[in-house]
Amino acid sequence: FKAAAEALAADYKAEYGVDLQVADSGEDAGDIVFTKDDKNGLGEEGYIMEMDDKVNVKAEQAQGAYWSTRSILQIVKLNNGEIPKGITKDYPKFKVRSFSLDVARKPASLESLEDFVDAMAYYKMNDFQVHLNDNLIFYENFESAEVARERAYTGFRLESDIKAGGENKKDLTNEDLFYTKEDFRNFIEESEAQGVSIVPEIDAPGHSGAFTKVRPDLMLQKTMEGNAKRAGEQFDLSDEKYADSLAFVQSVWDEYLNDDMFDDSMTLHIGTDEYYGEANCFRKFTDDMIKHLKKKGYKVRMWGSLTNKKENQPDAYPVDGEGVQLNIWSEGYANPQDMYSKGYELINTLEGNYIVPAAGYYNDYVNSQSVYQNWQPNKYSNVTLPAGSDQVLGGTFAIWNDSIDTRANGISEVDIYDRFVKALPAFASKNWGDGTDKNWSEVKAVSDQLGDAANSNPYHKATADESGKYMEYQFENEKDSSDNKRDLELAGGAKLEKGSLKLTGGESYATTPIDKLATGNTLKFDITLDKEAKAGQILFEADNLGDNGDYVHDIRIMEDGRLGFRRELYDYYFDYKLPVGEKVHLEIRTDGTKTSLIVDGQELQATGVYRNRQTDPEGKPRKEGISISTLLLPLQRIGSKTNSVK
Secondary structure, three states: OHHHHHHHHHHHHHHHOOOOOOOOOOOOOOOEEEEEOOOOOOOOOOEEEEEOOOEEEEEOOHHHHHHHHHHHHHHHHHOOOOOOOEEEEEOOOOOEEEEEEEOOOOOOOHHHHHHHHHHHHHOOOOEEEEEOEEEOOOHHHOOOHHHHHHHOOEEEOEOOOOOOEOOEOOOOOOOOOOEOHHHHHHHHHHHHHOOOEEEEEEEEOOOOHHHHHHOHHHEOOOOOOOOHHHHHHOEOOOOOOHHHHHHHHHHHHHOOOOOOOOOOOOEEEEEOOOOOOOHHHHHHHHHHHHHHHHHOOOEEEEEOOOOOOOOOOOOOOOOOOOOOEEEEOOOOOOOHHHHHHOOOEEEEOOHHHOEOOOOOOOEOOOOHHHHHHHOOOOEOOOOEOOOOOOOEEEEEEEEOOOOOHHHOOOOOHHHHHHHHHHHHHHHHHHHHOOOOOOOHHHHHHHHHHHOOOOOOOOOOOOOOOOOOOOOOOOOOOOOOOOOOOOOOEEEEOOEEEOOEEEOOOEEEEEEOOOOEEOOOOEEEEEEOEOOOOOOOOEEEEEEEEOOOOOEEEEEEEOOOOOEEEEEOOEEEEOOOOOOEOOOEEEEEEEEOOEEEEEEOOEEEEOEEEEEOOOOOOOOOEEEEEEOOOOOOEEOOEEEEEEEEOO
16 A cells, blocks of 8 residues: 555645655554555445554555545644544445546646546546547537538547548647647556546547548438538448448547557447437447447446437347446436346436536536535436446536637636536535535535645645735846745846846746746736837747647737737737837736736726637637636746747
8 A cells, every 4th residue: 555655645745844754664653554454345445544643544455545545634634734533434335436528629738637636536536537529519600511510629639640641631639739648648547546547538420520520521411310510520320431430430449449548447438429310320330339349358438328319119229238337418318227227337427417617508617505415326317226236336527618619708727627626525425425424514614624635736826925926026136026935047038137127039038936827816017118019929928738829828919919818729808009118017917717907007808719720720710709818827937938029
């Protein structure tokens, strides 16, 4: 159990600044001692903690030992640095305690995904379903299915060897933000070390716009149900195209079915929801995909859709459901009792708990009190399945980022995290146990006191001095004149001159110790332009992600000369242009989902524009007047590595 001890030591030091020595022996007063226990039926995840003059942790397997460290960190935080005496035996009620995140439509950095994992591990949620491909679902906003296929935003987040050439009309991997194979494999391994299994989802034969962009010849020609234009994001599974469509999807998977990416201990999600072609073609595709992955030794998960596709009808194509996990999202698409009786393993993912941020449908923030008081992973509308059954795995809640492209609304990574983490305690409580030992007010109070997971900073908070300053520069030298000692480092053409930081364009910047700063803060600065600023010149920036500059994070001169900022696919504008040869004092204030510029006592709200640079190189606006303008202040560099103001 050394890994658990080392994890506890690292997180304890990050939280309290205290070094805990990890040793192979020793049981002195004040020690935390891990012991293997095969006698108490603790299983994979259970543990016993006996707390007296020292803490004795007993576990059968490493995962149980690790979960005990999360409890220790929480107990210490809730008891002012102390551990009360007592004994506890702790183990989960359900095997799969899950969260699903759509990173296909709204990209999410790996740094952000790591924050999700930290929080999940803190609450002993052990299953992170990452939805890797999808597209704008509102294809009706375009003239035809073919136009929608070409112009709608699509996402495939993994580095892929599928490149333009021959039948492939474009590269598969997104340029705005993607995960290299090496980085994603590291993410999988690091998450596993925290007790969180990554379940990658590659969705087909519907929600497949990223694939039909590459292979338009495989696009469904006519829908049997739903909006006709959504044929643009569906595979053609007719007799003529079936073999090619199946082979393409299997080739996407096969690139990752190895120990360097998805090793055979992992559960893989094949999608299979909302297909609008012929039902039996869908069933055959589903069966072939299940068999393809099973043959290679993988556990298969998919969306429950078979009830909606001829299940129990005499001519229904048979699907091999043995040992297959189902996300039950709609009882009309997959009847829980029927699926259970046929041997499927069920995960309660009912759409009543869906979160679709600021979309105006489903939940913006889920009602966590209702979840805690009423939801049970084994309970559906008309049936309650046995909680102890090997087929009743647990529950998932999901965040879907539908509001992109023609429906773009400005939601950022930190906005999405906020919705996730506010729902997490309720879902974690009901997946781990009965959730009856505390009322909701008590649960809310405890979760508020616990705060962020140990050694995690998802909101990008920083410490300020007694006057509320994070850092202050007079530019007489590189020193921070606040009490925080966050000194500058100059680079490129930047220099200090007469109490000012002189930026000379191009590579010219000063680095600060804060990369990005949480909302609820204000950036104040004086600036004098020597000459008229050019579009794209940067005042402040943090590191860019992706390959095409669409995921930058900076404060800049916009294309029309106004001051603004870019972040996470969006452009934001203040109705203000910097004068030349005149010193002006500016303040950029962030407050929740709003960002404003204060100049000459006037407050100017940022308004956003979404441009789909993926399919429209000219960058014509797809959505204007976006009011959600959440900004983590980009403070990593004053100036820029590439295109500083002068």
